[in-house]
Amino acid sequence: MVRSSAGVLGRMWQGMAQRESARLRDAFVERAVPAPSARAALGQALAVLVILVYAALSAVGLWWALVALGLWGEAHVFVRLLCALGGVGLLGFAWVARPRFPAPWGVEVTAEQAPQLHALVAQVAGALDVRAPVRIVLTPEVNAFMARTGWRGTPTLGLGLGLWFGMRPQERVAVIAHELAHLRSGDPTRSGVVAAALNVLDHAVSVLTPDAWMEYQAEHLQAVSNLMSRLMALVPLGVYSLMLNLVGAQQQAAEFRADLLAARVAGSQATAHALDRMYLADLLDSALHKQWQRPEAPHVFAELRRMWDAASPERWAKAREEGQARNVRLDASHPPTADRLQVIGAWPREAQIGLSDKSSGWLDVELGPFIPVLERAAIDDYRVRMGG
Structure with a gap:
């Protein structure tokens, strides 16, 4: 009976997710800039509440510490001892759980090392009317990202060489444009109070969850303490999940907006093709295995491109079917790829910025010196994952 009820609730939740996903997609098909949902406002309010609770705990911890040190009123020695223990605990928790936005991992490529790449990124940023990223970093992944680091939100563009070398010239413009478009697409999880609240909750879960060594060493009292910590971790974990579900539509709407902005710069056809090629992103592991065991291509990223071609x-048809069969999630950062392609197709645009084969080839020459170290990092990571 319990299993049946859980199944019914699961199907109800999945049905709601699919309806919400379809509503959002249709809104963008009918109107390129639909109004935000009311649920997003609840997510923003919850984020503010999380930050206020965090600030309150920090203030209480500081107050108790002052009482323990005799700097705030008169208190019995036993009360001061309790305040010392509580203050240290709360202030330690506040320090570890503080919101922070470290720089993403990647090998930085400077304007001196790759002037044409930086010039292309600046050109795309100008077309989008956004600030060009301060840093560009390279990774070996089939991915690209736009990150804001530090309290000032310094923009950093990340380009995965697996994605870069797998894309045709105009598709590369689309990838850059999509990521830079996130600087104005309104994704609540990338900056502002929602991003700060999610950051606090994520670190709070990490602080409260016992690690493997603590579990291994646990005896009677330690086991009870670990259990209590795990139960306490369910609170920030639940709030984290709830917030993602509340702002999920707004987060996925930001992806639709970034797609449409990318299509305005790179053209709808190139943007759709770049997105479609991601259906076979998992071939990177096959390329890594091939390059590790029987290398034929100049490097693993060229091997991935060969496999895609x-x-x-x-x-391709099977990969698309498998992608479309995956369950829609309200807390997912991206809407279904098929929905994104439908939205892009509903608003056809010609390219504002073109990239010729010759210019694209020069970009590859600029990035050539970075290939060996990133290829080695990717192969080493693959070998670890494969147990060898």
Whole structure:
């Protein structure tokens, strides 16, 4: 009976997610800039509450510490001892759980090392009317990202060489444009109070969850303490999940907006093709295995490009079907790829910025010196994951 009830609730929740996803997609198909949902406002309010609770705990911890030190009123020695223990605990928790936005991992490529790449990124930023990223970093992944680091939100563009070398020239413009578009797409999880609240909750869960060593060493009292910590961690974990579900539509709407802005700069066709190629992003592992065991291509990223180009229409069709079959999630950062392609197709645009094969080739030459170290990092990571 319990299993049946859970199944019913699960199907109800999944049905709601699918309806919300379809509503959001249709809104962008009918109107490129739909109004935000009321649920997003609840997510913002919850984020403010999280920050206020965090500030209150920090203030109480500081107050108790002052009482313990005799700097705030008169108190019995036993009360001061309790305040010392509580103050240290709360202030320690506040320090570890503080919101922070470290720089993402990647090998930085400067304007001196890759002047044409930086010039292209600046050109795309100008077309989007956004600030060009302060840093550009390279990773070996089939991915690209736009991150804001530090309290000032310094923009950093990340380009995965697996994605870069797998894309055709105009698709590369689309990738850059999509990521830079996030600087104005309104994703609440990338900056502002929602991002800060999620950051606090994430660190709070980490602080309260016992690690493997604590579990291994646990005896009777320690086991009870670990259990209590795990139960306490459920509170920030639940709030974290709730907040993502509340702002999920707004977060996915930001992806639709970034797609449409990218299409305005790179053209709808190139933007759709770049997105479609991500269906076979998992071929990177196959390329890593091939390059590790029987290398034939100049590097693993060229091998991935070869695999993408050699994939049969049936393989692409199967990958698309599998992608469309995945369950929609309200807390997912991206809407279904099929929905994104439908929205892009509903608003056809010609490219504002073009990238020729020759210019694209020069960009590859600039990035050439970074390939060996990133290829080695990718292969080493793959070997660890494969147990070898």
